[in-house]
Amino acid sequence: MAVTIKDVAKQAGVSPATVSRVIADNPRISSKTKVKVREVMEGLGYYPNFQARNLVAKKSQTLGVVMENSATLAFQNPFFPEVLRGISTRAHGSQYGLYLSTGATQEEIYSEVVEMAQGRRVDGIILLYSKIGDPVMEYLSKSGLPFSVVGRPFKDPCSISYVDNDNINNTKETVEYLIGLGHRHIAFVGGAVDFVVSLDRLEGYKQTLAQHGIPFDEAYTANQELMGGNEREAIRRLMALEVPPTAIVTHDDMVAYEVIGYLEDLKIQVPEDVSIIGFNNHAISRHLKPPLSTVDISIYDLGLHAAELVLEKITDESVPPKQVIVSSRLIERGSCRRL
Amino acid sequence: MAVTIKDVAKQAGVSPATVSRVIADNPRISSKTKVKVREVMEGLGYYPNFQARNLVAKKSQTLGVVMENSATLAFQNPFFPEVLRGISTRAHGSQYGLYLSTGATQEEIYSEVVEMAQGRRVDGIILLYSKIGDPVMEYLSKSGLPFSVVGRPFKDPCSISYVDNDNINNTKETVEYLIGLGHRHIAFVGGAVDFVVSLDRLEGYKQTLAQHGIPFDEAYTANQELMGGNEREAIRRLMALEVPPTAIVTHDDMVAYEVIGYLEDLKIQVPEDVSIIGFNNHAISRHLKPPLSTVDISIYDLGLHAAELVLEKITDESVPPKQVIVSSRLIERGSCRRL
């Protein structure tokens, strides 16, 4: 059915080996032969069969991209397309394709990754998240398969190639900014607690409070687990504290807007009554009301570097693990006010 | 290096063919042998090599997903993750993997699709968009490779399997709704004009106006080309018309909010001065201000059915092309008011 290397060889009057060498643009083949063979390939509409080629080359020219496939609001945001755009760009530049994990649960993801790796479906893997005690990362570390992570690994980060923002410091900067505006009662709404990024942000938050002699109070914090699907109630509780916060740091712009919505239902205005700041700088955030102050984390660059890191490992197994910190930048807009 | 079928065969004291049959759970193999072989596989950590397996089976157990890889606002939205979640779910259920196109330009996408198809990298393709005169779709139609489209093909739709909303009618319903609220001067902000969905929506808009004896006026419409990157100016012009619109239909929630932002800069309030309605019902839209009236287009289901359609074709080449219309639903919220 499909045109094979043999068909081309026959028609061009050469051996299959020669055709193969023409495809690889082997310099030992005469240009006369090359021209002839290429003509025949064109004429016959020949395309090399990946499976065959990869089988003998023991590679797949493919990167596995592993993500959580969740329907929650934090995933309903532009992080994914944007990081993928970064990965795509870099991968495409090196003729690599992208294979996506499709698992919905932890277990599905795990077994898919094992299959990808052992079945030689991919040459390397990019893990789009970093969480505590993640069996996927454990497996990857042991497997010897090149991989990189978007997000600092919880365990033994120096032995793993990853790209991340400096989440402790960018959160510090954020909280500093609010303190600079005169806020003292600052709440923190974080993501799922098993994500390292959530830990880091919380850590940055705590450190800044400590530096300014503001006591840390758990009651001023919330996270995905605490809210347990009832964000509205969590916000209500927060604002019902004896001394309610005058500012709230949220881990994602979309979540920030969700919070703003709940606040408005409570007749609390942003920024008049409460200041809010987000993370991730979604393209839409500057158009919304209020225009959200946020932290741009260079999502595209995260993707670009993550791809770069695996690709490096694939090309040269012996390169030591590398850590890339991508810059982030506080963007002041209208959602915070000076007290 | 990696454990092969031969290693297993040797250790289990059987032939490679037998091991292969155990993997396939061939009923002609004694359960005693199966147990033994499986033990050895487990012990050795054997996983079948996809490349080899697919080479002989002449399949790849992979679906290609082709999308535009753009940085524009309309792509910076949850459509992509959500449709992918639908595709993933269905694909995973049939043990299919997902291969993503990574091209940024039309040309890159085209040559990638040709490679995917001819190189047998994928068994079928899902095209995540439908545009006029798209060479990718032309190629796919001729190639014989199973494929499905999210969006009605412009040419010869009956010969192609696709899934879509009824975009003419859901736009009609939308415009009817606004007319029902007393609006007569209704503007339409559409997407790129070469997308069939844009055509359909515009058509629905025109038809409804005609049915109500409202003359169609080009000046009340805008689209990505007309706005040419300067959406702000386009909105300014729209509102500077002698009789400015009292309502605006936009093709996407994110775009609706962008428009609302520009209107506010012009001191025009939504919905007090102008009503606005969006499309796609992003998860965040109900939390934003104003809560956006919009059309839910069941993105997840679009993905699910798109996957179902290719998978059907792959399983049985002879099934006739099928068209699936996924329901959409107008959601009333606070962004439209009665005149």
Added chain:
DNA sequence: CTGAAAGCGCTTACAG
């Protein structure tokens, strides 16, 4: 500069 041969890791008629 080119070809014959072996082999990548699997599957599947064909025999028994």
Added chain:
DNA sequence: CTGAAAGCGCTTACAG
């Protein structure tokens, strides 16, 4: 119920 052999479509030492 199981094995030997051929073959999927390619690449790559080895020879010449």
